Amino acid sequence: MEYKNLLIETTGGITILTINRPQVLNALNSDVVMELECALFGLDMDESVKAVILTGAGEKAFVAGADIKEMSEISSFVAHEFARKGQRLMLLINKMRKPVIAAVNGYALGGGLELALACDFIYASEKAKFGFPEVGLGVIPGFGGTQNLSRLIGPNKANELVFSGRIISAAKALSWGIVNEVFAPEDLLPKALATAQEITAKGTLGVAYAKDAIINGINMSKEDGFRYEASLFSVLFATIDQREGMAAFLEKRPAEFTGK
Numbered sequence: 001m002e003y004k005n006l007l008i009e010t011t012g013g014i015t016i017l018t019i020n021r022p023q024v025l026n027a028l029n030s031d032v033v034m035e036l037e038c039a040l041f042g043l044d045m046d047e048s049v050k051a052v053i054l055t056g057a058g059e060k061a062f063v064a065g066a067d068i069k070e071m072s073e074i075s076s077f078v079a080h081e082f083a084r085k086g087q088r089l090m091l092l093i094n095k096m097r098k099p100v101i102a103a104v105n106g107y108a109l110g111g112g113l114e115l116a117l118a119c120d121f122i123y124a125s126e127k128a129k130f131g132f133p134e135v136g137l138g139v140i141p142g143f144g145g146t147q148n149l150s151r152l153i154g155p156n157k158a159n160e161l162v163f164s165g166r167i168i169s170a171a172k173a174l175s176w177g178i179v180n181e182v183f184a185p186e187d188l189l190p191k192a193l194a195t196a197q198e199i200t201a202k203g204t205l206g207v208a209y210a211k212d213a214i215i216n217g218i219n220m221s222k223e224d225g226f227r228y229e230a231s232l233f234s235v236l237f238a239t240i241d242q243r244e245g246m247a248a249f250l251e252k253r254p255a256e257f258t259g260k
């Protein structure tokens, strides 16, 4: 499929998916949301893809939010549909079997921060900036931001960021636990790629099941989460990767995982 707003490049099992509307700081209009959903669904189905890195085109922005021009004219009903489509995209990233790393190269505001928060973790450039400016536009985050941010950093810090509409630096986002690591701009993609390579060298089934356990377990009681973890743990004993991983350890050689 041809995408108007995305660049997709896969090398060695790792896909760099770049949102490519730099003239509007990669703002998410309904076409971009739809294209992202189609592309990510396809990448999840594609057996040659083992991890995805999501980033933004240009020097300035990861994504500066949902497209304000498009939103300025929509009805309440269309706004609801738009929010639900954006949220469906965020949930798709959670449901993907493959790890998705956000490489935030500049502004990650509103829907852009929501997109980054939906990824499995965030690496940021020193130039990155984060925030939820929505209250300054008379609305609130609508692509899952109030839910994902408060679950990640707790309600108090989320309240401060969302109520104030303040834009914070990468260093502050790091200290608040929004991003995992901050790099010089030129190191951001190489570091994201290096981590993706480290992950994809492991058993892809193990990584997929670990993602499932963490993402789904987080909303369960601890006891239910433990039970869920045990069920996923035991299912992996039906795989060739488990036999190979343990045999390789005992034979003191690198494992050759097949994802089966």
Ligand code: CAA
Binding pocket: 023, 024, 025, 027, 028, 064, 065, 066, 067, 068, 069, 086, 107, 109, 110, 111, 112, 114, 133, 134, 137, 140, 141, 142, 143, 145
């Ligand atoms: N939607 C549409 N266009 C956008 C945009 C957005 N979110 N963000 C930037 N642009 C456009 C600007 O309108 C401008 O276009 P023109 O050249 O045609 O005027 C172009 O991108 C460059 O932007 P600026 O000239 O504003 O660049 P700057 O460096 O002066 O400022 C900025 C950068 C601080 C990020 C500023 O662009 C900005 O505040 N953008 C809006 C951020 C925002 O409010 N995001 C939240 C949107 S609401 C949302 O996301 C809801 C949700 O949860 C689903």
